[in-house]
Amino acid sequence: MSQIIVWFWYLVFMWLVSFCSTTRFALAAEESQGKADSERRLSASITDFFLGSKGEEGKIPTADTITVIASRLPSFRTRLSDIPANVSYVPANITIKSKTELERADVRMFQESIRDIEGSIFYDQVGNGLDTTFSLRGFSEGSSIIVLMDGVRVNELDGDAVNYPLVPIHDVEFIQIERGSASPIYGSGAFGGVVNIITRKPSPKQISLFGGAEASSFKGFRLNQGASGTIKDKVTPIGGNVTYYFDMGRDQSEGFRENGEWRITSLDTKLGYE
Structure with missing residues (x-):
């Protein structure tokens, strides 16, 4: 009987030893598997960080292509005649001052030529008639108005102000004033509007002389003279035309009050090839 009991406890002991060994081996294998999985996850995370996750790869949705084409203002053709394009067809508030209107108004300075347009206000803070501040629809030239001369x-770079006395009014062909935001076309600074000054083009003749002289009160006078023309290119094989324009002017006055005099000398030159 005692031997049976001894063998029984011996079998129990051996079973416990075998069970513990199997459990220890399973735990070690599970730990090794977990460590390998962790290393694989870490490697995958590092790869995804630099190369991007494969799970996020896919076709990027794109919209249909939109083509925007700008065109010039068209003319209208009828059975009787062709109706040319007119500024009234443009969906914008635009005023154009032609050369004829400027000569009829007999303006002396550039500011006087656009003083009567809609929405314009001039402030003569100095009192000499030259250094005036221009605003359009309440927006000043120093922040929201762009002034262009031949595009x-x-x-000025510091303050965006404009030295109007340097604009030769006798060389101006026409003036275009556009009120309202024009920043999409002309860039920043055109929220209030744009003033585009177009000067005289060279004459199609070989040489054309022009000039003028005026006198006014307060010992004032204005004098300008110049020449322009087009010369056929006979030197190069291109066979184009050389255009030139030269104009020089002098404007001065004692002013209507003390220390209100001014003296302006202007020089305008153009040289082109067509």
């Missing part, structure tokens, strides 16, 4: 911006 070139003439606003």
Whole structure:
């Protein structure tokens, strides 16, 4: 009987030893598997960080292509005649001052030529008639108005002000004033509007002389003279035309009050090839 009991406890002991060994091996294998999984997850995370997750790959949705085409203002053709394009067809508030209107108004300074347009206000803070401040619809030239001369911006870099006395009014062909925001076309600074000054083009003749002289009260006078023309290119094989324009002027006055005099000398030159 005692031997049976001894063998029984011996089998129980051996079973416990075998069970513990199996459990320890399973735990070690599970720990090794978990460590390998952790290493694989870490490696995958690092790869996804630099290369992007494969789960996020896919076709990027895109919209249909939109083509925007700008065109010039068209003319209208009828059975009787062709109706040319007119500024009244443009969906914008635009005023154009032609050369004829400027000569009829007999303006002396550029500011006087646009003083009567809609929405314009001038402030003569100095009192000499030259250094005036221009605003359009309440927006000043120093922040929200762009002034162009033949497409070139003439606003000063510091403050965006414009030196109007340097604009030769006798060389102006026409003036276009656009009221309202024009920043999508002309860039920043055109929230209030744009004043585009177009000067005289060279004459199609080989040489054309022009000039003028005026006198006014307070010992004032204005004098300008110049020449322009088009010369056929006979030197190069291109066979184009050389255009030139030269104008020089002098404007001065003693002013209507003390220390209100001014003296302005202007020089305008153009040289082109067509």
